[in-house]
Amino acid sequence: RCPSHRMLAMRRGENEGILKVTLIVDDEILLDTIGRLFVKGRNDSAVQVSDAVKDGYKRLLFPSIESEYLSLSKQKADEEAIRVFAENLRQLLLAPPLGNKRILAIDPGFRTGCKVVCLDETGHLLHNENIYPHPPRGEYKQAAAKITNMVETYDIQAIAIGNGTAGRETETFIQSLRFDRKLQVFVVSESGASVYSASSIAREEFPEYDVTVRGAVSIGRRLMDPLAELVKIDPKSIGVGQYQHDVDQTKLKESLNRVVESCVNRVGVNVNTAGKYLLMHISGLGPVLAENIDNYIRENGAIRSRNELKKVKRMGAKAYEQCAGFLRIEGAANPLDNSSVHPESYTVVEKMARDLNVNVGQLVGNGVLCDKIDLKRYVDERIGLPTLQDILDELKKPGRDPRSVARVFSFAEGITKIEDLQEGMVLPGIVTNITNFGVFVDVGVKQDGLVHISEIADRYIANPADVITLHQHVTVKVLQADKDRKRISLSIKQA
Incomplete structure (x- = not known):
């Protein structure tokens, strides 16, 4: 028991x-x-x-x-x-991505300053420098001028701030600035960023930059697309789960690798921007084929159709059959190349379009036309009704991402350290980890608080995951804040 x-x-x-x-x-x-x-x-x-x-x-x-x-x-x-x-x-x-936006990312710090990087829509590094808005140097005006200048120069659309040391202070600093445009400011989890920045993958991507620059780039890319960035990090370093270092490591690795592969395949990837570390998790592709695709794009430019994938070195018929449906080609001549419809089903979609007297381009994304399709007419020994239903759903919303859209979250003002917490306070928080005995919530004081399973809801709950999701925005009441042991006890139901 x-x-x-x-x-x-x-x-x-x-x-x-x-x-x-x-x-x-x-x-x-x-x-x-x-x-x-x-x-x-x-x-x-x-x-x-x-x-x-x-x-x-x-x-x-x-x-x-x-x-x-x-x-x-x-x-x-x-x-x-x-x-x-x-x-x-x-x-x-599967956390919500912000999408392809130009990001200014900040890895905060006090003594060593804040490392700032500017990224383009594809996550490539455009610029990096240090600012020192906090004590001991306190160069507030110079830092403010640099940030506003970078926002203007690099046409920044959103700002990502790491949630580590000096994270709240940096958020307050950014919120106090006036920009020439409306900018969304996001606080991003830094878990595992330091592991990535010191890894061989980071050294290969940014050989000329130090670990602080790589860490800031990782923070920015996590906001754009958490999936593409987190697959580069050993899942055990991400900071979720319970007693992960005490369990059978072989079984843990197998299980986590299956999760990564299933998530990548569920979302699908843009083959021209994904990079080899994301591609290697696609069904049918391994490290070698992923590298070959990456090399092909470097040598020949962007891949323009799924059929062109067959020209990649060592891309056999079996590998192509397994991976094609998960790879998206944005801007392809055939709109189906940017959907999850597999190439072997293109003929049935073309037949549907002919029967409606339209071309495939007119059919894709047109819900009214799609509703006129009688799927039973297209059932044969090769393709059944469930598959046809999946195809129809995809035609209505081509390339749809199963993930929701990233939302801005703000912590309570004036609450930046555990000493600021008082019993009975009601605060906004964000769920950072879920275990069998409760959930951990970040309320902006650099130390996550625990909501015990008995304090989640007014009814009996066997498993916190049944009612709470990771990164969910919640309101919590402070039950106890033990400053000496750095332990915070919170309640959702009492809030």
């Missing part, structure tokens, strides 16, 4: 040498039960057999059953923890 997170906590305590986990059973009842099986008489030999039963039980049988049981319970707890982690990762990867 012990929940998985408690079992993993106890096992961690045991591994650290602080606890000893054992099973407590009624030895007398068990010895009596075993004795009845083996001790048949009331003579001297029966006494010897009885002693042997006791010795066998204490020395061999009980330790064996205990280790077997603890192993099985650990396995069960691992499976549950991996399931929680996988679901959190899925929600994180």
